[in-house]
Amino acid sequence: xxxxxxxxxxxxxxxxSRRLSCTASGRTFSPYAALGWFRQVLGKEHELLxxxxxxxxxxxxxxxxxxxxxxxxxxxxxxxxxxxSSLKPEDTAVYYCAASYAPGWPPTSFKYWGQGTQxxxxx
Numbered sequence: 416x417x418x419x420x421x422x423x424x425x426x427x428x429x430x431x432s433r434r435l436s437c438t439a440s441g442r443t444f445s446p447y448a449a450l451g452w453f454r455q456v457l458g459k460e461h462e463l464l465x466x467x468x469x470x471x472x473x474x475x476x477x478x479x480x481x482x483x484x485x486x487x488x489x490x491x492x493x494x495x496x497x498x499x500s501s502l503k504p505e506d507t508a509v510y511y512c513a514a515s516y517a518p519g520w521p522p523t524s525f526k527y528w529g530q531g532t533q534x535x536x537x538x
Contacts, residue, residue, distance in 0.1 A: 417441050417527045419512050424532030427502055431536075435497040437512030437529055446470055449520035450488055450495040454508035455531070461511070463522045467495060502536045509533050 423435040435452070444450065449468040453461040465486040466475040474486060485498040495512055509531040517524035 417514060419514065419527055419529035421510065421512050421529040421532040424510060424534045426535045426537060429502060429504055429536055429538050431502050432498070432500040433502065433534060435499070435510055435512075435532060435534070437495045437497075439493040439514070444488065444490045444493050444495075444514075445516070446490065447516060449515045449517075449525075450486075451513045451515065451520070451522075451525055452484075452486060452495075452497045453511045453513060453525075454506075454534075455511065456508045461522075462508075465497065466515075466520055468520060499534070502534075504536045504538045507534060507536050 417439050418441045419437055421437045427433045449466050451466040452464045455461045464477050464480050467486045467488045471488050483501045488495045511531045512529045513525035514527040515524040
């Protein structure tokens with residue numbers, strides 16, 4: 416079993432930047448694990464934002480964050496990062512990291528989740 420813990424959330428002004436971290440415990444990041452970042456706005460479903468798979472050279476970005484957010488992973492330290500820049504008020508949400516061990520890592524295959532960290536972007 417793997418436990419994921421996010422950190423780095425908080426209040427940031429529009430146009431600013433923020434870096435989120437997610438550290439795993441209980442089980443090390445396998446190179447086969449796909450590590451994703453999701454966000455959820457109250458009353459809406461989780462939105463998949465990024466996935467980094469393998470050694471870090473296989474990366475997916477959703478259209479909503481492409482060009483503004485960057486994800487990376489440090490397998491040696493069991494940590495995955497989400498660097499967010501040019502933040503907008505509509506980026507306000509609870510951000511979650513999650514892990515999938517399924518081939519092709521469809522969004523429904525992410526079984527391990529952190530508790531989430533709130534990011535609030537003020538206008």
